[in-house]
Amino acid sequence: MSNNQFKRGELYSVINGMASTAVARRLQKNFRQAGLEITIEQWSVLYHLWKEDCLSQQELCNRTFRDKPSITRLIDNLEKQKLVKRTASQTDRRINLVCLTDAAKELQSQTIDLANQTMNEALVGVTKDEIETVKQVFQRVYDNLT
Amino acid sequence: MSNNQFKRGELYSVINGMASTAVARRLQKNFRQAGLEITIEQWSVLYHLWKEDCLSQQELCNRTFRDKPSITRLIDNLEKQKLVKRTASQTDRRINLVCLTDAAKELQSQTIDLANQTMNEALVGVTKDEIETVKQVFQRVYDNLT
């Protein structure tokens, strides 16, 4: 038995990611209470577009760790809500560039404030070093499996 | 700004839980390759029943961190596959006791081996102390938000 193997009874918390689920739920709730009608999955797409606008769907797949059908439907829903718009690329007609609308740009600061607030609530009593360790382990696990 | 606040650019990995998603995906794949037709959500319910059989649906909610409709439907599907059976409690007729079938009992060792194997792959290069820290932070975050 390897040195770092989880005991069976502890496996679940890792597989299920209960902590990140709890964060997501709380953030969703905070959005709703602020009258924002977006899901946190939609928000996570907008988040990457705020960093760099007009990405291809494939690029959004890479950055959000989602597969193509998931992104297709998230973009469908964001388009219905008039938060993004698909535009065919001039140079490669296979590619859709996904660009923010003005309405989406207005959401940025408000939702990022809510996200930061939520993280502050979540991380009460957690040290900087511990956060650093969690991030490193996450990255390592992700790299190990992909 | 609080001392342990995430920088914006780092928020996503926590909220999305990409690492636990990657673990779940790999475990699901390993189940499929072994010819096991269960989802990892279903497995996570069975997991708690292997530890203690014939729990109420409410108790399964608590132990798996899911809400009641999610458990209702997971049990529906597990019942379709003849892996569990609902039995009305003798003492409180509101309660369904969810009990394992023989078929489910046979799945236990095989799937837990696969889960341990998956965790070993995932945790290559991660130390025991780091795992301990991650678990503590998860628990802390969960407690902070619930």
Place this chain on the structure above:
DNA sequence: GACATATAGTTAGTTATGCAACTAATTTCA
């Protein structure tokens, strides 16, 4: 130039999640 292969995105089908509204059984307490 033409055929094979790779890449970008969509669609269909199944399972799962969250919320809100619901039924039925039990408990509380006036």
Place this chain on the structure above:
DNA sequence: TGAAATTAGTTGCATAACTAACTATATGTC
């Protein structure tokens, strides 16, 4: 005792995930 509140579970609706199969465009190679 009997009405109100609580608890256990279900159902309906919308969103999202994964897989597999699909279309369309682009690239690579003979």
